[in-house]
Amino acid sequence: MGASQFVGWHNFERILFESDAFWPALGHNLFLMVVPTLIVLPLSLFFAVIISRGVRGSGFYRVCLFFPNILGGIAVTLLWLNAYEPQGGLVNGCLEHLGFALQAVGLTSAGHFLIGFRHFAWLSPDHLYGSLIPMSVWSGCGFNMVLYLAGMESIDESYYEAARIDGASSWQQFRFITLPLIWEVIIITLVFALIGGLKSFESIWLLTSQQPTTQTHVIGTLLVSELFQNYRVGDATAIGVLLFALVFLGTLALQRVLTQREENP
Amino acid sequence: MSHTPVGKSRGGIIAFVVLGPFLLAVIYPMIWLLYTSLKSDSEIFLNPFALPHWSHLHFENYRRAWVEAHFSNYFWSSVVVTSFTVMFTLILGSMAAYGLARFRFAGKTALQALFLAGLMVPLQLSVVPLFFQMRSLGLLNSLPGLIIVYTATGLPFAIFILTAFFLALPQSLYEAAVLDGCSDLRAFWSIMLPLARPGLITVAIFTGLGAWNEYFLAFLFLSGPSDTGLGTLPLGLARISITSQFRSDWGVTFAALALVTLPALLFYSLLQKHIIKGISSGAVKG
Incomplete structure (x- = not known):
C-alpha cells in the first residue's frame, strides 16, 4: 500500500458529487427494493390465502414453489441467463409459440405482438431491470408464501368461526x-425484501457478464468493480461506508415505524 | 371423495386454476434444464423445446463439464468448504450459545450485542478491509481461508438460534447433572447438546445451504488464476457460463447447471419437512 495520506472527505466528495456512477446505482437499488417487492409480496400473500384453507395438494404447492430458494442465487440467475437468451432461449421460445397459438384461434394482433419478441434482447442495458422482475417473482414467491402460511396456520380457527356466525364475508x-x-410476518418479509434489494449483487454482476456499466450498476457491483477492476480502494471503502449508513438509517426508520405501530395498533 | 365438503373441493379448483400455471412456470424451466443438458448445441439452438433423441443422449456434456471444465474440482471444493464450515459453526456456535445462555459473566451483554450486530451489518461493508486482512495473512486463494470467513459470518446466526434453544432448557436439568458429579463440559456435551438437537439441525441446514450457494465472498477471496479450477461450485458455474471458453458451449453449461440442481433436489426432497418447518417457526416466533 505504501504510506497512506489523510485525505479528509475527499473520497466521499468524489463519490457523491463527481462520480457519474453512484447516484444511478443507488437509483437501481431503490428500484430493486421497491418494484419487485410491490409485486412479489401481494402475490405471495394471495397465493397463501388461496391454499391456506387446506386444499388438496397444498403441501405440494408449498414444497415445489419453495425449491428455487434451495437452488441458490447463482444457479437461479444462470438458469434465467440461459432462458433469456434471445435465440434458443426458453422465454422467447414460449412467447413465440404462444403467439402462434393465439393467431391460430383468431387473435391475430395479440399473437403478432408476442411473436414480435422473437429476437428480443431481455438483458440489454435498457431492459435489464425490467427483466429482473419476472425473475424475482419466480424465485421469491415461494419463500414469502411459506412464511405467510406459517403465520396463517398459527391463527386460532375459532376466530373465523365466530366471524362466520356474525356473518362476516371472506374478504x-x-x-x-x-x-x-400476520402483520408481523408481513413486516419481516418486507424487511427481507428491502435488505435484499439494497444488497443485490449476484444477479446484476452475472447478467451483465461481470461488466456492468454506469447504466446498469448497483452499489454492490460498483464497490466490487472499483476495488478489483479500477483498483481504487479509497472509493470502494467510501461506497461501503455510504451503504452502511443507508442500511443503518433504513433500519432505524423502520424500527421507529414498527414501534409506533405497536404502541397504537 | 364424496365426503369432501363443497367449500374445500371448490377451494382446490380455484387453487389449481390460479396456482397451476405459476407452478408450471416454476417447475418447467428446471425440467427443461435437465433434458436440455442431454442435447447437442445444434439441437438446443434449432429447437429449444424438443426432447433429446433417445438414441443420441449427449452424456458427454456431463463428462466434459466434470473433466474439461474442472467441475470435479469445484464440486469437491464445495463439499470440503461446506462440511468444514458446518462443523466449525456447530462446535463454536453451540459452545458460545451455551455460555451466553447458561452463565453470567462480565461483558455478557456487550458480547451478545456484538454477535447481534454481526447479524445486522451487511457483508459488503466489511469486504474491503477483510480482503486486505486476508491478503496480509496469506489466506487469499485458499479453501481454509474461505472456511474461516464462512464460519465467522455464519456464527452470529448460529449463536442467535442456539441461545434461544439453550435458554428454553430448564435450569434444574443442569443443576441435577452437576449434583450427580458432572463437570460443566460433561453436562454440556452429554445432556444439553442432545436436547438442543432440533436447533443444531436447523443451524446445520441453513449454514450448509448458505456455504454451498455462496458466491460473493468466494468470488472475492478465490479470484486467483481461473484455469486452475480453484473455486467452489457457484464460482465454477459462473466461470463456465460467463467467462471461460465454454461460454457459448451450451451443452456443457446446461450439464453444469444440472449437476448443481440435482444434488439440491435430492437434499431438498430428503429434508424438505425440516427446512419448511425451520423457516416457518423462525417467522412465527419472529
Missing part, C-alpha cells in the same frame, strides 16, 4: 382477522 375475515394477525 372481511381476511381484512379483520388474517391480515392483522
Whole structure:
C-alpha cells in the first residue's frame, strides 16, 4: 500500500458529487427494493390465502414453489441467463409459440405482438431491470408464501368461526382477522425484501457478464468493480461506508415505524 | 371423495386454476434444464423445446463439464468448504450459545450485542478491509481461508438460534447433572447438546445451504488464476457460463447447471419437512 495520506472527505466528495456512477446505482437499488417487492409480496400473500384453507395438494404447492430458494442465487440467475437468451432461449421460445397459438384461434394482433419478441434482447442495458422482475417473482414467491402460511396456520380457527356466525364475508375475515394477525410476518418479509434489494449483487454482476456499466450498476457491483477492476480502494471503502449508513438509517426508520405501530395498533 | 365438503373441493379448483400455471412456470424451466443438458448445441439452438433423441443422449456434456471444465474440482471444493464450515459453526456456535445462555459473566451483554450486530451489518461493508486482512495473512486463494470467513459470518446466526434453544432448557436439568458429579463440559456435551438437537439441525441446514450457494465472498477471496479450477461450485458455474471458453458451449453449461440442481433436489426432497418447518417457526416466533 505504501504510506497512506489523510485525505479528509475527499473520497466521499468524489463519490457523491463527481462520480457519474453512484447516484444511478443507488437509483437501481431503490428500484430493486421497491418494484419487485410491490409485486412479489401481494402475490405471495394471495397465493397463501388461496391454499391456506387446506386444499388438496397444498403441501405440494408449498414444497415445489419453495425449491428455487434451495437452488441458490447463482444457479437461479444462470438458469434465467440461459432462458433469456434471445435465440434458443426458453422465454422467447414460449412467447413465440404462444403467439402462434393465439393467431391460430383468431387473435391475430395479440399473437403478432408476442411473436414480435422473437429476437428480443431481455438483458440489454435498457431492459435489464425490467427483466429482473419476472425473475424475482419466480424465485421469491415461494419463500414469502411459506412464511405467510406459517403465520396463517398459527391463527386460532375459532376466530373465523365466530366471524362466520356474525356473518362476516371472506374478504372481511381476511381484512379483520388474517391480515392483522400476520402483520408481523408481513413486516419481516418486507424487511427481507428491502435488505435484499439494497444488497443485490449476484444477479446484476452475472447478467451483465461481470461488466456492468454506469447504466446498469448497483452499489454492490460498483464497490466490487472499483476495488478489483479500477483498483481504487479509497472509493470502494467510501461506497461501503455510504451503504452502511443507508442500511443503518433504513433500519432505524423502520424500527421507529414498527414501534409506533405497536404502541397504537 | 364424496365426503369432501363443497367449500374445500371448490377451494382446490380455484387453487389449481390460479396456482397451476405459476407452478408450471416454476417447475418447467428446471425440467427443461435437465433434458436440455442431454442435447447437442445444434439441437438446443434449432429447437429449444424438443426432447433429446433417445438414441443420441449427449452424456458427454456431463463428462466434459466434470473433466474439461474442472467441475470435479469445484464440486469437491464445495463439499470440503461446506462440511468444514458446518462443523466449525456447530462446535463454536453451540459452545458460545451455551455460555451466553447458561452463565453470567462480565461483558455478557456487550458480547451478545456484538454477535447481534454481526447479524445486522451487511457483508459488503466489511469486504474491503477483510480482503486486505486476508491478503496480509496469506489466506487469499485458499479453501481454509474461505472456511474461516464462512464460519465467522455464519456464527452470529448460529449463536442467535442456539441461545434461544439453550435458554428454553430448564435450569434444574443442569443443576441435577452437576449434583450427580458432572463437570460443566460433561453436562454440556452429554445432556444439553442432545436436547438442543432440533436447533443444531436447523443451524446445520441453513449454514450448509448458505456455504454451498455462496458466491460473493468466494468470488472475492478465490479470484486467483481461473484455469486452475480453484473455486467452489457457484464460482465454477459462473466461470463456465460467463467467462471461460465454454461460454457459448451450451451443452456443457446446461450439464453444469444440472449437476448443481440435482444434488439440491435430492437434499431438498430428503429434508424438505425440516427446512419448511425451520423457516416457518423462525417467522412465527419472529
